[in-house]
Amino acid sequence: MIVHAILGRTARVAFVLFGVSVIVFGLLQFAPGDVATALLGPQASDSAKELLREQLGLNKPIVTQYFLWLGNTLQGDFGVSIISRNTVLGEVVPRFLNSVLLASAALVIAIILGVTVGIASAARAGGFFDRTSSASVQVFGAMPPFWLGLVLVYFFALQFRWFPATGMTKTFGGGDAWDIANHLVLPAVTAAAASAAVIVRMVRAVFLEVLGSDYILVARARGVRSWRLLMHHALPNCMPHVLNIIGLQLGYLIGGTLFTEVVFAWPGIGQLLYKAILGRDVAVVQACVLFIALSFVLINLAVDLINDFLARKMRQS
Protein backbone atom coordinates (compact mmCIF):
# COMPACT_ATOMS: atom_id res chain seq x y z
CA MET A 1 0.00 0.00 0.00
CA ILE A 2 2.67 2.48 1.07
CA VAL A 3 5.03 1.13 -1.56
CA HIS A 4 2.29 1.48 -4.16
CA ALA A 5 1.65 5.13 -3.26
CA ILE A 6 5.35 5.94 -3.34
CA LEU A 7 5.76 4.19 -6.70
CA GLY A 8 2.84 6.11 -8.16
CA ARG A 9 4.29 9.40 -7.03
CA THR A 10 7.73 8.44 -8.27
CA ALA A 11 6.38 7.65 -11.74
CA ARG A 12 4.73 11.05 -11.91
CA VAL A 13 7.86 12.77 -10.68
CA ALA A 14 9.93 10.88 -13.26
CA PHE A 15 7.70 12.22 -16.04
CA VAL A 16 7.88 15.73 -14.60
CA LEU A 17 11.68 15.52 -14.47
CA PHE A 18 11.71 14.41 -18.10
CA GLY A 19 9.50 17.39 -19.00
CA VAL A 20 11.70 19.77 -17.05
CA SER A 21 14.78 18.49 -18.89
CA VAL A 22 13.03 19.01 -22.24
CA ILE A 23 12.14 22.60 -21.33
CA VAL A 24 15.63 23.39 -20.06
CA PHE A 25 17.11 21.87 -23.22
CA GLY A 26 14.58 23.90 -25.21
CA LEU A 27 15.80 27.17 -23.65
CA LEU A 28 18.91 26.79 -25.77
CA GLN A 29 16.85 26.44 -28.94
CA PHE A 30 14.95 29.65 -28.19
CA ALA A 31 18.10 31.65 -27.58
CA PRO A 32 18.56 34.04 -30.49
CA GLY A 33 21.22 33.16 -33.06
CA ASP A 34 23.30 30.09 -33.65
CA VAL A 35 23.59 27.64 -30.71
CA ALA A 36 27.39 27.33 -30.88
CA THR A 37 27.77 31.12 -30.85
CA ALA A 38 25.31 31.38 -27.96
CA LEU A 39 27.28 28.85 -25.93
CA LEU A 40 30.78 30.11 -26.73
CA GLY A 41 30.13 33.83 -26.88
CA PRO A 42 30.52 36.19 -29.84
CA GLN A 43 34.33 36.24 -29.70
CA ALA A 44 34.75 32.50 -30.22
CA SER A 45 36.79 31.38 -33.22
CA ASP A 46 35.21 29.45 -36.07
CA SER A 47 37.29 26.37 -35.32
CA ALA A 48 36.15 26.37 -31.67
CA LYS A 49 32.52 26.65 -32.78
CA GLU A 50 33.01 23.82 -35.25
CA LEU A 51 34.52 21.66 -32.50
CA LEU A 52 31.58 22.36 -30.19
CA ARG A 53 29.10 21.61 -32.99
CA GLU A 54 30.81 18.26 -33.38
CA GLN A 55 30.75 17.58 -29.60
CA LEU A 56 27.09 18.51 -29.11
CA GLY A 57 25.98 16.90 -32.36
CA LEU A 58 24.48 20.20 -33.55
CA ASN A 59 24.44 18.92 -37.13
CA LYS A 60 22.42 15.89 -36.05
CA PRO A 61 18.64 15.69 -35.52
CA ILE A 62 17.20 17.49 -32.52
CA VAL A 63 16.33 14.27 -30.67
CA THR A 64 19.94 13.11 -30.88
CA GLN A 65 21.03 16.52 -29.63
CA TYR A 66 18.68 16.21 -26.67
CA PHE A 67 20.06 12.84 -25.63
CA LEU A 68 23.65 14.00 -26.04
CA TRP A 69 22.83 17.03 -23.88
CA LEU A 70 21.03 14.86 -21.32
CA GLY A 71 23.99 12.47 -21.17
CA ASN A 72 26.43 15.32 -20.55
CA THR A 73 24.12 16.92 -17.99
CA LEU A 74 23.63 13.71 -16.04
CA GLN A 75 27.41 13.40 -15.80
CA GLY A 76 27.55 16.92 -14.36
CA ASP A 77 28.92 18.44 -17.55
CA PHE A 78 26.93 21.64 -18.14
CA GLY A 79 29.54 23.25 -20.36
CA VAL A 80 31.63 26.33 -19.72
CA SER A 81 30.49 29.79 -18.63
CA ILE A 82 31.30 32.42 -21.27
CA ILE A 83 31.60 35.06 -18.55
CA SER A 84 33.93 33.41 -16.04
CA ARG A 85 35.38 30.63 -18.25
CA ASN A 86 34.87 28.25 -15.33
CA THR A 87 32.89 25.05 -15.67
CA VAL A 88 29.21 25.81 -15.20
CA LEU A 89 28.91 23.20 -12.45
CA GLY A 90 31.76 24.84 -10.52
CA GLU A 91 29.91 28.18 -10.78
CA VAL A 92 26.49 26.87 -9.83
CA VAL A 93 27.12 24.54 -6.87
CA PRO A 94 28.63 26.99 -4.32
CA ARG A 95 26.03 29.61 -5.20
CA PHE A 96 23.27 27.04 -4.93
CA LEU A 97 24.38 26.30 -1.36
CA ASN A 98 24.33 30.04 -0.53
CA SER A 99 20.77 30.18 -1.86
CA VAL A 100 19.77 27.17 0.22
CA LEU A 101 21.04 29.04 3.30
CA LEU A 102 19.04 32.16 2.42
CA ALA A 103 15.87 30.26 1.46
CA SER A 104 16.01 28.11 4.62
CA ALA A 105 16.39 31.18 6.83
CA ALA A 106 13.48 32.82 5.00
CA LEU A 107 11.37 29.68 5.35
CA VAL A 108 11.98 29.51 9.11
CA ILE A 109 11.02 33.19 9.49
CA ALA A 110 7.93 32.77 7.29
CA ILE A 111 6.77 29.70 9.24
CA ILE A 112 7.32 31.17 12.72
CA LEU A 113 5.76 34.51 11.80
CA GLY A 114 2.98 33.04 9.67
CA VAL A 115 1.86 30.33 12.10
CA THR A 116 2.00 32.42 15.29
CA VAL A 117 0.26 35.47 13.79
CA GLY A 118 -2.26 33.18 12.04
CA ILE A 119 -3.14 31.37 15.29
CA ALA A 120 -3.28 34.63 17.27
CA SER A 121 -5.62 36.15 14.65
CA ALA A 122 -7.91 33.13 14.70
CA ALA A 123 -8.00 33.04 18.52
CA ARG A 124 -9.75 36.41 18.63
CA ALA A 125 -11.28 36.63 15.18
CA GLY A 126 -12.65 40.08 14.42
CA GLY A 127 -10.68 41.69 17.25
CA PHE A 128 -8.18 44.52 16.93
CA PHE A 129 -5.18 42.25 16.41
CA ASP A 130 -7.02 40.20 13.80
CA ARG A 131 -8.06 43.26 11.83
CA THR A 132 -4.57 44.78 11.97
CA SER A 133 -2.93 41.55 10.89
CA SER A 134 -5.46 40.98 8.08
CA ALA A 135 -4.75 44.43 6.69
CA SER A 136 -0.98 43.91 6.94
CA VAL A 137 -1.32 40.54 5.26
CA GLN A 138 -3.06 42.19 2.31
CA VAL A 139 -0.37 44.86 1.99
CA PHE A 140 2.60 42.50 2.33
CA GLY A 141 0.94 40.03 -0.03
CA ALA A 142 0.87 42.73 -2.71
CA MET A 143 4.43 43.92 -2.12
CA PRO A 144 7.17 43.11 -4.64
CA PRO A 145 10.10 41.54 -2.76
CA PHE A 146 12.66 43.67 -4.59
CA TRP A 147 10.96 46.84 -3.40
CA LEU A 148 10.52 45.64 0.18
CA GLY A 149 14.23 44.82 0.12
CA LEU A 150 15.13 48.37 -0.94
CA VAL A 151 12.85 49.88 1.72
CA LEU A 152 14.47 47.70 4.40
CA VAL A 153 17.94 48.63 3.11
CA TYR A 154 17.05 52.31 3.29
CA PHE A 155 15.84 52.19 6.88
CA PHE A 156 17.84 49.41 8.54
CA ALA A 157 21.11 49.63 6.62
CA LEU A 158 21.47 53.23 5.47
CA GLN A 159 19.59 55.16 8.18
CA PHE A 160 19.87 53.09 11.38
CA ARG A 161 22.97 51.13 10.26
CA TRP A 162 21.84 48.02 12.11
CA PHE A 163 22.64 45.59 9.31
CA PRO A 164 24.86 45.60 6.20
CA ALA A 165 23.14 46.49 2.93
CA THR A 166 24.72 44.01 0.54
CA GLY A 167 26.79 40.87 0.22
CA MET A 168 27.14 37.78 2.35
CA THR A 169 30.36 38.60 4.22
CA LYS A 170 32.48 41.62 5.06
CA THR A 171 35.01 42.38 2.34
CA PHE A 172 37.90 42.17 4.79
CA GLY A 173 38.22 39.85 7.75
CA GLY A 174 34.67 38.52 7.60
CA GLY A 175 33.24 35.12 6.83
CA ASP A 176 32.62 33.74 10.32
CA ALA A 177 29.12 32.56 11.30
CA TRP A 178 28.28 35.81 13.12
CA ASP A 179 29.24 37.90 10.10
CA ILE A 180 27.15 35.77 7.74
CA ALA A 181 24.17 35.80 10.12
CA ASN A 182 24.41 39.59 10.28
CA HIS A 183 24.32 39.79 6.48
CA LEU A 184 21.49 37.27 6.35
CA VAL A 185 18.89 39.17 8.40
CA LEU A 186 17.56 41.71 5.87
CA PRO A 187 17.55 39.38 2.82
CA ALA A 188 15.87 36.60 4.80
CA VAL A 189 13.12 38.92 6.07
CA THR A 190 12.62 40.26 2.53
CA ALA A 191 12.30 36.82 0.99
CA ALA A 192 10.02 35.65 3.81
CA ALA A 193 7.49 38.51 3.85
CA ALA A 194 5.11 37.52 1.05
CA SER A 195 5.12 33.85 2.09
CA ALA A 196 4.52 34.77 5.73
CA ALA A 197 1.52 36.86 4.63
CA VAL A 198 -0.06 33.96 2.76
CA ILE A 199 0.71 31.51 5.59
CA VAL A 200 -0.99 33.83 8.12
CA ARG A 201 -4.09 33.97 5.97
CA MET A 202 -4.37 30.24 5.41
CA VAL A 203 -3.43 29.20 8.95
CA ARG A 204 -6.07 31.60 10.26
CA ALA A 205 -8.70 30.04 7.99
CA VAL A 206 -7.75 26.48 9.01
CA PHE A 207 -7.81 27.36 12.71
CA LEU A 208 -11.15 29.11 12.47
CA GLU A 209 -12.61 25.99 10.90
CA VAL A 210 -11.19 23.70 13.59
CA LEU A 211 -12.20 26.09 16.40
CA GLY A 212 -15.77 25.96 15.16
CA SER A 213 -15.93 22.15 15.28
CA ASP A 214 -17.87 20.17 17.88
CA TYR A 215 -15.02 18.73 19.91
CA ILE A 216 -13.58 22.20 20.53
CA LEU A 217 -17.00 23.39 21.68
CA VAL A 218 -17.17 20.42 24.03
CA ALA A 219 -13.69 21.10 25.38
CA ARG A 220 -14.58 24.75 25.87
CA ALA A 221 -17.77 23.77 27.67
CA ARG A 222 -15.69 21.52 29.94
CA GLY A 223 -13.76 24.63 30.90
CA VAL A 224 -10.47 24.03 29.10
CA ARG A 225 -8.51 27.28 29.10
CA SER A 226 -8.25 29.04 25.78
CA TRP A 227 -4.47 28.85 25.24
CA ARG A 228 -4.53 25.16 26.22
CA LEU A 229 -7.42 24.72 23.84
CA LEU A 230 -5.40 26.23 21.02
CA MET A 231 -2.14 24.38 21.69
CA HIS A 232 -3.34 20.94 22.80
CA HIS A 233 -6.68 20.53 21.07
CA ALA A 234 -6.70 22.63 17.92
CA LEU A 235 -3.02 22.65 16.88
CA PRO A 236 -2.51 18.87 16.44
CA ASN A 237 -5.53 18.71 14.16
CA CYS A 238 -4.29 21.62 12.10
CA MET A 239 -0.75 20.31 11.63
CA PRO A 240 -1.28 18.39 8.35
CA HIS A 241 -3.08 21.41 6.87
CA VAL A 242 -0.38 23.78 8.06
CA LEU A 243 2.32 21.56 6.55
CA ASN A 244 0.44 21.50 3.27
CA ILE A 245 0.09 25.29 3.31
CA ILE A 246 3.83 25.67 3.87
CA GLY A 247 4.49 23.29 0.97
CA LEU A 248 2.29 25.38 -1.32
CA GLN A 249 4.28 28.47 -0.32
CA LEU A 250 7.65 27.16 -1.41
CA GLY A 251 7.22 28.32 -4.99
CA TYR A 252 6.59 31.90 -3.87
CA LEU A 253 9.44 31.70 -1.41
CA ILE A 254 11.90 30.56 -4.07
CA GLY A 255 10.67 33.28 -6.43
CA GLY A 256 11.07 35.89 -3.71
CA THR A 257 14.58 34.61 -3.00
CA LEU A 258 15.58 35.14 -6.64
CA PHE A 259 14.70 38.85 -6.50
CA THR A 260 16.10 39.26 -3.00
CA GLU A 261 19.51 37.99 -4.09
CA VAL A 262 19.67 40.59 -6.86
CA VAL A 263 18.77 43.45 -4.50
CA PHE A 264 21.18 42.41 -1.74
CA ALA A 265 23.95 41.11 -4.02
CA TRP A 266 23.65 37.81 -2.16
CA PRO A 267 25.96 35.43 -4.03
CA GLY A 268 23.28 32.84 -4.71
CA ILE A 269 21.82 31.10 -7.72
CA GLY A 270 19.27 33.87 -8.34
CA GLN A 271 21.99 36.47 -8.70
CA LEU A 272 23.97 34.09 -10.91
CA LEU A 273 20.89 33.53 -13.11
CA TYR A 274 20.35 37.28 -13.36
CA LYS A 275 23.94 37.96 -14.40
CA ALA A 276 23.88 35.04 -16.83
CA ILE A 277 20.72 36.36 -18.51
CA LEU A 278 22.17 39.86 -18.85
CA GLY A 279 25.44 38.40 -20.16
CA ARG A 280 23.66 35.93 -22.48
CA ASP A 281 25.48 33.08 -20.75
CA VAL A 282 23.06 30.42 -21.97
CA ALA A 283 24.72 27.36 -20.42
CA VAL A 284 24.66 28.98 -16.97
CA VAL A 285 21.01 30.02 -17.44
CA GLN A 286 20.14 26.41 -18.27
CA ALA A 287 21.99 25.03 -15.25
CA CYS A 288 20.41 27.57 -12.86
CA VAL A 289 16.90 26.86 -14.12
CA LEU A 290 17.52 23.12 -13.90
CA PHE A 291 18.90 23.29 -10.34
CA ILE A 292 16.04 25.44 -9.06
CA ALA A 293 13.31 23.40 -10.77
CA LEU A 294 14.87 20.11 -9.61
CA SER A 295 15.03 21.20 -5.99
CA PHE A 296 11.46 22.50 -6.20
CA VAL A 297 10.24 19.12 -7.55
CA LEU A 298 12.12 17.15 -4.90
CA ILE A 299 10.93 19.37 -2.04
CA ASN A 300 7.35 19.06 -3.25
CA LEU A 301 7.76 15.28 -3.43
CA ALA A 302 9.06 15.26 0.15
CA VAL A 303 6.14 17.40 1.34
CA ASP A 304 3.66 15.08 -0.43
CA LEU A 305 5.23 11.98 1.11
CA ILE A 306 5.21 13.51 4.61
CA ASN A 307 1.59 14.51 4.10
CA ASP A 308 0.66 10.96 3.03
CA PHE A 309 2.44 9.64 6.09
CA LEU A 310 0.67 12.06 8.46
CA ALA A 311 -2.72 11.39 6.88
CA ARG A 312 -2.24 7.65 7.31
CA LYS A 313 -1.18 8.10 10.92
CA MET A 314 -4.22 10.26 11.61
CA ARG A 315 -6.51 7.59 10.18
CA GLN A 316 -4.89 4.88 12.30
CA SER A 317 -5.20 6.75 15.58
Place this chain on the structure above:
Amino acid sequence: MTAATNPAPLRPKSALSETMARLLGDKPLVRLLICLAVLVLVAVLAPVISPHDPLKAVADLSNMPIGSDGLLLGSDNQARDLLARTIYGTRISLVVAIVPTVAATTLSVAIGLLAGYAGGRVDAALMAVLDVFFAFPIVLLAIAVAGVMGPGLLTIMVSIFVVLLPYITRVARTSTMQVTQRTYVEAARSAGAPAGAILVRYVLPNMIGPVLVYATTLIGLMIVVASGLSFLGLGVQPPTADWGAMVAEGSGVLRGSPHVTFVPGAMIVLTALLFNLIGDRLRDLFDPRKGS
Protein backbone atom coordinates in the same frame (compact mmCIF):
# COMPACT_ATOMS: atom_id res chain seq x y z
CA MET B 1 -50.46 53.57 -10.68
CA THR B 2 -51.13 50.53 -12.80
CA ALA B 3 -47.43 50.11 -13.44
CA ALA B 4 -46.82 49.54 -9.75
CA THR B 5 -49.50 46.88 -9.39
CA ASN B 6 -48.70 45.05 -12.63
CA PRO B 7 -46.65 41.93 -12.04
CA ALA B 8 -43.20 41.90 -13.59
CA PRO B 9 -43.11 40.37 -17.04
CA LEU B 10 -42.60 36.63 -16.79
CA ARG B 11 -39.54 36.56 -19.04
CA PRO B 12 -36.69 34.85 -17.18
CA LYS B 13 -33.77 37.15 -16.50
CA SER B 14 -30.65 36.32 -18.46
CA ALA B 15 -27.72 34.92 -16.48
CA LEU B 16 -25.65 37.91 -17.53
CA SER B 17 -28.00 40.60 -16.26
CA GLU B 18 -28.53 38.65 -13.05
CA THR B 19 -24.77 38.48 -12.50
CA MET B 20 -24.37 42.19 -13.22
CA ALA B 21 -27.11 43.04 -10.74
CA ARG B 22 -25.41 40.92 -8.11
CA LEU B 23 -22.04 42.55 -8.73
CA LEU B 24 -23.33 46.11 -8.70
CA GLY B 25 -25.44 45.43 -5.63
CA ASP B 26 -22.33 44.72 -3.58
CA LYS B 27 -21.15 48.03 -2.12
CA PRO B 28 -17.54 47.06 -1.23
CA LEU B 29 -17.04 45.68 -4.73
CA VAL B 30 -18.51 48.81 -6.35
CA ARG B 31 -16.13 50.96 -4.30
CA LEU B 32 -13.17 48.88 -5.46
CA LEU B 33 -14.35 49.02 -9.06
CA ILE B 34 -14.57 52.81 -8.85
CA CYS B 35 -10.93 52.88 -7.68
CA LEU B 36 -10.04 50.66 -10.63
CA ALA B 37 -11.92 52.95 -13.00
CA VAL B 38 -9.93 55.93 -11.68
CA LEU B 39 -6.69 54.02 -12.26
CA VAL B 40 -7.72 53.12 -15.80
CA LEU B 41 -8.67 56.75 -16.44
CA VAL B 42 -5.26 57.88 -15.23
CA ALA B 43 -3.67 55.47 -17.69
CA VAL B 44 -5.89 56.48 -20.61
CA LEU B 45 -5.69 60.21 -19.93
CA ALA B 46 -1.97 60.23 -19.11
CA PRO B 47 -1.08 62.73 -21.88
CA VAL B 48 -3.84 65.07 -20.67
CA ILE B 49 -3.29 65.01 -16.91
CA SER B 50 0.46 64.61 -16.82
CA PRO B 51 2.08 67.96 -15.95
CA HIS B 52 5.25 67.27 -17.94
CA ASP B 53 6.77 65.04 -20.59
CA PRO B 54 7.83 61.87 -18.74
CA LEU B 55 10.88 61.35 -20.95
CA LYS B 56 12.45 64.80 -20.81
CA ALA B 57 14.54 66.42 -18.11
CA VAL B 58 12.31 69.24 -16.87
CA ALA B 59 13.68 69.95 -13.42
CA ASP B 60 16.64 72.18 -12.65
CA LEU B 61 18.26 69.41 -10.65
CA SER B 62 18.06 65.66 -10.50
CA ASN B 63 16.66 63.93 -7.37
CA MET B 64 14.72 66.95 -6.16
CA PRO B 65 12.62 66.09 -3.08
CA ILE B 66 8.84 65.63 -2.94
CA GLY B 67 7.00 68.97 -3.00
CA SER B 68 9.65 70.86 -4.97
CA ASP B 69 8.58 73.94 -6.88
CA GLY B 70 6.24 72.84 -9.68
CA LEU B 71 7.12 69.18 -9.19
CA LEU B 72 4.66 67.53 -6.82
CA LEU B 73 6.71 64.35 -6.40
CA GLY B 74 10.12 65.86 -7.15
CA SER B 75 12.45 64.73 -9.90
CA ASP B 76 14.24 61.46 -10.59
CA ASN B 77 17.94 60.75 -11.09
CA GLN B 78 17.80 62.23 -14.60
CA ALA B 79 15.87 65.37 -13.58
CA ARG B 80 12.64 64.04 -15.08
CA ASP B 81 9.29 64.73 -13.40
CA LEU B 82 8.56 61.79 -11.09
CA LEU B 83 4.82 62.47 -11.10
CA ALA B 84 4.67 62.40 -14.91
CA ARG B 85 6.65 59.17 -14.98
CA THR B 86 4.47 57.61 -12.30
CA ILE B 87 1.32 58.54 -14.25
CA TYR B 88 2.68 57.11 -17.50
CA GLY B 89 3.90 54.01 -15.67
CA THR B 90 0.25 53.15 -14.96
CA ARG B 91 -0.19 52.36 -18.67
CA ILE B 92 2.53 49.73 -18.88
CA SER B 93 1.57 48.11 -15.58
CA LEU B 94 -2.08 47.68 -16.50
CA VAL B 95 -1.41 46.53 -20.06
CA VAL B 96 1.29 44.10 -19.03
CA ALA B 97 -0.93 42.44 -16.42
CA ILE B 98 -4.35 42.55 -18.08
CA VAL B 99 -3.62 41.72 -21.74
CA PRO B 100 -1.79 38.44 -21.01
CA THR B 101 -4.43 37.49 -18.44
CA VAL B 102 -7.23 37.94 -20.98
CA ALA B 103 -5.25 36.05 -23.64
CA ALA B 104 -4.29 33.23 -21.28
CA THR B 105 -7.85 32.93 -19.99
CA THR B 106 -9.22 32.64 -23.54
CA LEU B 107 -6.80 29.90 -24.54
CA SER B 108 -7.16 28.15 -21.17
CA VAL B 109 -10.93 28.02 -21.50
CA ALA B 110 -10.58 26.45 -24.96
CA ILE B 111 -8.06 23.84 -23.75
CA GLY B 112 -9.96 23.21 -20.52
CA LEU B 113 -13.25 22.73 -22.41
CA LEU B 114 -11.73 20.21 -24.81
CA ALA B 115 -9.80 18.24 -22.19
CA GLY B 116 -12.51 18.37 -19.56
CA TYR B 117 -15.18 17.27 -22.02
CA ALA B 118 -13.14 14.67 -23.89
CA GLY B 119 -11.68 13.16 -20.71
CA GLY B 120 -9.69 9.95 -21.01
CA ARG B 121 -6.31 10.03 -22.73
CA VAL B 122 -6.54 13.63 -23.97
CA ASP B 123 -7.19 14.76 -20.42
CA ALA B 124 -4.46 12.58 -18.92
CA ALA B 125 -1.93 13.91 -21.45
CA LEU B 126 -2.92 17.50 -20.66
CA MET B 127 -2.58 16.94 -16.93
CA ALA B 128 0.88 15.41 -17.40
CA VAL B 129 2.03 18.44 -19.40
CA LEU B 130 0.58 20.83 -16.79
CA ASP B 131 2.47 18.95 -14.06
CA VAL B 132 5.71 19.79 -15.85
CA PHE B 133 4.86 23.51 -15.79
CA PHE B 134 3.97 23.34 -12.11
CA ALA B 135 7.53 22.09 -11.51
CA PHE B 136 8.75 25.64 -12.09
CA PRO B 137 8.18 28.32 -9.46
CA ILE B 138 6.28 31.00 -11.41
CA VAL B 139 8.94 33.66 -11.04
CA LEU B 140 11.59 31.26 -12.34
CA LEU B 141 9.47 30.39 -15.37
CA ALA B 142 8.80 34.06 -16.08
CA ILE B 143 12.50 34.96 -15.77
CA ALA B 144 13.56 32.01 -17.93
CA VAL B 145 11.11 32.90 -20.72
CA ALA B 146 12.01 36.59 -20.56
CA GLY B 147 15.70 35.74 -20.38
CA VAL B 148 15.76 33.71 -23.57
CA MET B 149 13.49 36.10 -25.49
CA GLY B 150 15.49 39.21 -24.69
CA PRO B 151 14.08 42.37 -23.08
CA GLY B 152 10.96 44.16 -24.29
CA LEU B 153 7.28 44.81 -23.68
CA LEU B 154 6.23 41.80 -25.75
CA THR B 155 8.65 39.60 -23.78
CA ILE B 156 7.00 40.48 -20.47
CA MET B 157 3.54 39.84 -21.86
CA VAL B 158 4.57 36.49 -23.32
CA SER B 159 6.19 35.37 -20.09
CA ILE B 160 3.17 36.39 -18.00
CA PHE B 161 0.98 34.54 -20.53
CA VAL B 162 3.12 31.39 -20.26
CA VAL B 163 3.08 31.56 -16.46
CA LEU B 164 -0.70 31.93 -16.26
CA LEU B 165 -1.70 29.37 -18.87
CA PRO B 166 -1.19 26.15 -16.85
CA TYR B 167 -2.89 27.53 -13.72
CA ILE B 168 -5.99 28.86 -15.45
CA THR B 169 -6.21 25.78 -17.67
CA ARG B 170 -6.29 23.55 -14.60
CA VAL B 171 -9.23 25.51 -13.18
CA ALA B 172 -11.02 25.58 -16.56
CA ARG B 173 -10.65 21.81 -16.88
CA THR B 174 -12.00 21.14 -13.37
CA SER B 175 -14.88 23.52 -13.93
CA THR B 176 -15.73 21.86 -17.26
CA MET B 177 -15.71 18.41 -15.70
CA GLN B 178 -18.12 19.51 -12.99
CA VAL B 179 -20.52 21.02 -15.53
CA THR B 180 -20.27 18.05 -17.87
CA GLN B 181 -21.69 15.79 -15.16
CA ARG B 182 -24.89 17.82 -14.85
CA THR B 183 -28.15 16.38 -16.16
CA TYR B 184 -28.79 19.04 -18.80
CA VAL B 185 -25.54 18.19 -20.53
CA GLU B 186 -26.35 14.49 -20.27
CA ALA B 187 -29.79 15.22 -21.73
CA ALA B 188 -28.38 17.23 -24.65
CA ARG B 189 -25.89 14.45 -25.32
CA SER B 190 -28.46 11.68 -25.35
CA ALA B 191 -30.73 13.82 -27.53
CA GLY B 192 -27.94 13.62 -30.11
CA ALA B 193 -26.74 17.24 -30.05
CA PRO B 194 -23.30 17.61 -31.67
CA ALA B 195 -20.40 17.99 -29.23
CA GLY B 196 -19.51 21.48 -30.51
CA ALA B 197 -23.02 22.78 -29.87
CA ILE B 198 -23.14 21.22 -26.41
CA LEU B 199 -19.81 22.77 -25.48
CA VAL B 200 -20.68 26.25 -26.70
CA ARG B 201 -24.32 26.39 -25.66
CA TYR B 202 -24.43 24.46 -22.39
CA VAL B 203 -20.96 23.85 -20.99
CA LEU B 204 -19.19 27.14 -21.74
CA PRO B 205 -21.70 29.53 -20.12
CA ASN B 206 -21.79 27.42 -16.98
CA MET B 207 -18.09 26.67 -16.56
CA ILE B 208 -16.78 30.16 -17.26
CA GLY B 209 -17.76 31.87 -13.97
CA PRO B 210 -15.22 30.21 -11.65
CA VAL B 211 -12.52 30.58 -14.34
CA LEU B 212 -13.06 34.34 -14.63
CA VAL B 213 -13.05 34.78 -10.86
CA TYR B 214 -9.85 32.75 -10.56
CA ALA B 215 -8.15 34.70 -13.36
CA THR B 216 -9.08 37.96 -11.60
CA THR B 217 -7.46 36.81 -8.36
CA LEU B 218 -4.19 36.28 -10.28
CA ILE B 219 -3.92 39.76 -11.82
CA GLY B 220 -2.50 41.33 -8.64
CA LEU B 221 0.26 38.74 -8.44
CA MET B 222 0.99 39.19 -12.14
CA ILE B 223 1.44 42.94 -11.63
CA VAL B 224 4.06 42.14 -9.00
CA VAL B 225 5.79 39.53 -11.19
CA ALA B 226 5.76 41.78 -14.26
CA SER B 227 7.19 44.69 -12.27
CA GLY B 228 9.91 42.31 -11.08
CA LEU B 229 10.85 41.46 -14.66
CA SER B 230 11.04 45.20 -15.43
CA PHE B 231 13.11 45.72 -12.30
CA LEU B 232 15.59 43.15 -13.63
CA GLY B 233 15.79 45.06 -16.90
CA LEU B 234 13.87 42.46 -18.90
CA GLY B 235 10.91 44.72 -19.65
CA VAL B 236 10.47 47.92 -21.62
CA GLN B 237 13.76 49.67 -22.12
CA PRO B 238 14.70 53.13 -20.86
CA PRO B 239 13.66 55.87 -21.13
CA THR B 240 10.06 54.55 -21.17
CA ALA B 241 8.36 55.07 -17.80
CA ASP B 242 7.65 51.78 -16.06
CA TRP B 243 7.24 51.33 -12.31
CA GLY B 244 9.54 48.32 -11.96
CA ALA B 245 12.28 49.97 -14.04
CA MET B 246 11.78 53.21 -12.07
CA VAL B 247 12.44 51.36 -8.81
CA ALA B 248 15.64 49.96 -10.33
CA GLU B 249 16.75 53.43 -11.49
CA GLY B 250 15.95 54.89 -8.08
CA SER B 251 17.91 52.23 -6.19
CA GLY B 252 21.13 53.91 -7.34
CA VAL B 253 20.26 57.05 -5.38
CA LEU B 254 18.53 55.31 -2.47
CA ARG B 255 20.61 56.92 0.25
CA GLY B 256 19.99 60.55 -0.65
CA SER B 257 16.67 60.39 -2.54
CA PRO B 258 14.65 57.39 -1.37
CA HIS B 259 11.43 58.85 -2.83
CA VAL B 260 12.64 58.05 -6.37
CA THR B 261 12.45 54.37 -5.33
CA PHE B 262 9.56 54.57 -2.87
CA VAL B 263 6.96 56.29 -5.08
CA PRO B 264 6.82 53.86 -8.03
CA GLY B 265 7.09 50.89 -5.64
CA ALA B 266 4.15 52.17 -3.62
CA MET B 267 2.14 52.39 -6.85
CA ILE B 268 2.92 48.75 -7.60
CA VAL B 269 1.75 47.77 -4.10
CA LEU B 270 -1.46 49.82 -4.34
CA THR B 271 -2.35 48.51 -7.81
CA ALA B 272 -1.66 44.89 -6.91
CA LEU B 273 -3.58 45.37 -3.66
CA LEU B 274 -6.56 46.78 -5.56
CA PHE B 275 -6.71 43.78 -7.90
CA ASN B 276 -6.24 41.36 -4.99
CA LEU B 277 -9.13 42.93 -3.09
CA ILE B 278 -11.37 42.80 -6.18
CA GLY B 279 -10.41 39.17 -6.76
CA ASP B 280 -11.09 38.22 -3.12
CA ARG B 281 -14.42 40.00 -3.15
CA LEU B 282 -15.52 38.26 -6.36
CA ARG B 283 -14.50 34.91 -4.91
CA ASP B 284 -16.43 35.58 -1.72
CA LEU B 285 -19.49 36.63 -3.71
CA PHE B 286 -19.55 33.65 -6.03
CA ASP B 287 -18.07 30.96 -3.83
CA PRO B 288 -18.62 31.79 -0.15
CA ARG B 289 -17.07 28.49 0.97
CA LYS B 290 -13.61 29.35 -0.30
CA GLY B 291 -13.50 32.76 1.32
CA SER B 292 -11.10 33.24 4.20
